[in-house]
Amino acid sequence: MTGETALERRYRRLIALYPAECRRAYGEEMIGVLMAAASEGNKRPGLAGAFDLIRGGLRARLQAGWRALVGADWPDALAVCSVAVPVVLLGYFVSQWLFFLHVFVGSPHVQAGNALIVAAIAAPPLLALRFRRTAAMVAFALAGLMTVYALGGISPDWGGYWIVYGLPVSASLALLLGAAALAMSGGPSRGAEILTPRSWLVLIGAGITMGVIHPYLWSRPTWLAAVLVIGVLALVAAGLALTIPRPAARGLLLLSVVPVYPGAVWAIGVSGSHGSDTSGFPSLVFLPTLLFAALTAVALWRWRRSTAAGSMSQP
Amino acid sequence: MQEPTFMILTALADGAQHGYGIMTEVTRISQGRVRLRAGTLYAALDRLLRSESISVEREEIVDGRLRRYYRLTPSGVELLAAEASRLSANARMATTRLRRLAGGALVAGGAA
Numbered sequence: 001m002t003g004e005t006a007l008e009r010r011y012r013r014l015i016a017l018y019p020a021e022c023r024r025a026y027g028e029e030m031i032g033v034l035m036a037a038a039s040e041g042n043k044r045p046g047l048a049g050a051f052d053l054i055r056g057g058l059r060a061r062l063q064a065g066w067r068a069l070v071g072a073d074w075p076d077a078l079a080v081c082s083v084a085v086p087v088v089l090l091g092y093f094v095s096q097w098l099f100f101l102h103v104f105v106g107s108p109h110v111q112a113g114n115a116l117i118v119a120a121i122a123a124p125p126l127l128a129l130r131f132r133r134t135a136a137m138v139a140f141a142l143a144g145l146m147t148v149y150a151l152g153g154i155s156p157d158w159g160g161y162w163i164v165y166g167l168p169v170s171a172s173l174a175l176l177l178g179a180a181a182l183a184m185s186g187g188p189s190r191g192a193e194i195l196t197p198r199s200w201l202v203l204i205g206a207g208i209t210m211g212v213i214h215p216y217l218w219s220r221p222t223w224l225a226a227v228l229v230i231g232v233l234a235l236v237a238a239g240l241a242l243t244i245p246r247p248a249a250r251g252l253l254l255l256s257v258v259p260v261y262p263g264a265v266w267a268i269g270v271s272g273s274h275g276s277d278t279s280g281f282p283s284l285v286f287l288p289t290l291l292f293a294a295l296t297a298v299a300l301w302r303w304r305r306s307t308a309a310g311s312m313s314q315p
Numbered sequence: 316m317q318e319p320t321f322m323i324l325t326a327l328a329d330g331a332q333h334g335y336g337i338m339t340e341v342t343r344i345s346q347g348r349v350r351l352r353a354g355t356l357y358a359a360l361d362r363l364l365r366s367e368s369i370s371v372e373r374e375e376i377v378d379g380r381l382r383r384y385y386r387l388t389p390s391g392v393e394l395l396a397a398e399a400s401r402l403s404a405n406a407r408m409a410t411t412r413l414r415r416l417a418g419g420a421l422v423a424g425g426a427a
Binding site: 036 | 334354357
């Protein structure tokens with residue numbers, strides 16, 4: 001075993017820029033080559049050599065990210081989404097509803113509204129067990145309704161307070177993701193095959209946690225609320241990623257960015273140097289949401305055409 | 316194909332080499348014009364391993380450090396041969412045209 005010199009330590013720090021997979025494969029070998037190529041008495045890597053390692057490390061990280069993207073099992077990741085999205089949303093709405101029933105029994109009108117929301121969220125996955133196309137359309141329509149609800153907050157009358165509607169935007173994106181998942185994957189039946197008992201615990205636990213903490217967030221600073229919501233969603237993604245096969249988990253982690261994104265923009269907007277200035281929020285959140293909605297609509301339309309063509313070609 | 320990749324394959328055409336051996340060999344055969352650095356070398360080696368143009372022949376520990384020997388695979392030989400042939404055809408074409416240009420210049424010079 002060779003004693004580590006100052007030069008070797010510095011080279012190791014530079015090689016730490018490479019992704020773990022690369023370091024495992026070539027790290028020790030590269031150190032050997034770098035040390036063999038170093039001039040006698042050198043204590044620091046040369047500028048050009050250091051730049052070469054930094055560039056190589058960053059490029060290797062980009063390539064590793066790209067390989068993860070390409071190697072992800074998208075149909076299975078989407079199938080998991082088609083179950084995960086409604087389960088988390090149901091857990092959230094039901095627990096929040098029960099919480100409010102506990103502290104305040106609202107008018108029958110309010111209760112009917114809440115029951116409708118729960119029924120609407122439960123409808124697509126239940127419908128999807130038999131009528132997947134109808135279920136996707138229902139999820140898409142629900143996402144539209146949710147977006148309209150959120151758009152109401154942009155009215156100047158709401159001033160800066162409309163940002164609390166970041167949550168409907170997230171829910172709207174989650175429903176769009178659910179609709180895309182129904183169109184482009186094996187649907188809830190395949191998702192249920194992939195999910196393990198632990199995954200179910202993660203999903204139900206996350207939904208209930210969000211529903212229970214939500215009433216307490218009203219009196220907290222908005223940035224803290226956003227950070228907590230993003231934290232819970234990140235835990236859901238990580239919990240699922242640890243309990244389902246890796247290729248599907250990779251896709252799922254990337255897909256989870258979709259509903260988390262508005263929350264992240266919200267958190268950055270309200271905790272940035274401009275205090276509660278969220279003037280950039282509509283373009284930063286609604287434009288990507290509209291783009292995602294358009295892509296989902298195209299996916300649904302293509303799926304509908306392909307299934308229609310498939311059923312016509314059958315005798 | 317990028318020049319470092321071509322030079323690495325050329326260095327390995329003479330037999331299996333380890334990382335530092337490839338670096339020194341590339342400097343030697345390019346007469347000092349191409350000097351590979353470790354980051355560039357291992358990016359190219361990784362790419363060539365993934366495309367199965369080279370493979371690891373053996374590993375050994377020398378002075379407590381890992382040394383891995385790489386060699387060309389049959390598909391690596393084909394790749395190098397195709398690239399060498401392409402470069403050679405390009406060089407022939409350039410040489411022919413340069414001769415023609417020099418000839419034309421001589422004729423033009425004579426006419427004047």
